[in-house]
Amino acid sequence: EVQLVESGGGLVQPGGSLRLSCAASGSTFTSYAMSWVRQAPGKGLEWVSAISGSGGSTYYADSVKGRFTISRDNSKNTLYLQMNSLRAEDTAVYYCAKDTDLSAFDIWGQGTMVTVSS
Amino acid sequence: SYELTQPLSVSVALGQTARITCGGNNIGSKNVHWYQQKPGQAPVLVIYGDSNRPSGIPERFSGSNSGNAATLTISRAQAGDEADYYCQVWDSSTSRVFGGGTKLTVL
Numbered sequence: 001e002v003q004l005v006e007s008g009g010g011l012v013q014p015g016g017s018l019r020l021s022c023a024a025s026g027s028t029f030t031s032y033a034m035s036w037v038r039q040a041p042g043k044g045l046e047w048v049s050a051i052s053g054s055g056g057s058t059y060y061a062d063s064v065k066g067r068f069t070i071s072r073d074n075s076k077n078t079l080y081l082q083m084n085s086l087r088a089e090d091t092a093v094y095y096c097a098k099d100t101d102l103s104a105f106d107i108w109g110q111g112t113m114v115t116v117s118s
Numbered sequence: 119s120y121e122l123t124q125p126l127s128v129s130v131a132l133g134q135t136a137r138i139t140c141g142g143n144n145i146g147s148k149n150v151h152w153y154q155q156k157p158g159q160a161p162v163l164v165i166y167g168d169s170n171r172p173s174g175i176p177e178r179f180s181g182s183n184s185g186n187a188a189t190l191t192i193s194r195a196q197a198g199d200e201a202d203y204y205c206q207v208w209d210s211s212t213s214r215v216f217g218g219g220t221k222l223t224v225l
Contacts, residue, residue, distance in 0.1 A: 047214040102208070
């Protein structure tokens with residue numbers, strides 16, 4: 001079964017940048033889309049971005065469009081989220097999740113915390 | 119943009135049936151997925167495609183979807199079912215979207 005492990009979280013100042021990674025174990029990484037989902041402290045889940053299996057199609061929530069970039073390196077079985085122009089409201093646990101054909105998230109990583117504060 | 123509405127909280131007596139609703143415009147035409155999240159843990163998919171259970175999810179969990187509301191039903195509720203529950207759909211205008219979440223309390 002696929003396992004996902006995020007890394008790259010931390011403390012960053014407003015306006016700064018951070019790149020998250022999500023390493024996937026198991027085979028057939030290229031055969032499924034992937035997403036990033038975040039959860040601000042004490043709040044609900046918010047879908048952030050998705051990318052197709054080939055990497056040719058990407059999708060973003062309005063709240064991050066133009067600031068975040070999703071990408072993947074299928075040779076390394078790794079998903080990325082480049083986050084620029086970070087704001088306090090981007091503070092959250094960021095999860096990577098595997099998409100299914102019905103756009104459900106059947107496998108999740110353990111999450112990585114991003115804190116945007118001066 | 120497409121929005122999903124869930125009650126903030128639902129309470130159920132131990133051993134009874136809990137029902138958590140998820141409202142959305144013509145949600146019956148969409149595939150609804152449900153997640154369970156316990157404190158400090160990642161979400162877990164418990165229902166996908168309205169009413170399908172992933173392997174390992176007890177039969178006590180079931181789902182339905184019609185009209186403007188989808189429902190997650192938990193039969194014979196146990197203390198271990200206490201968690202936050204989120205519905206989620208895919209919409210052409212919003213891509214993936216989550217409901218606000220419902221806190222289930224087992225009394």
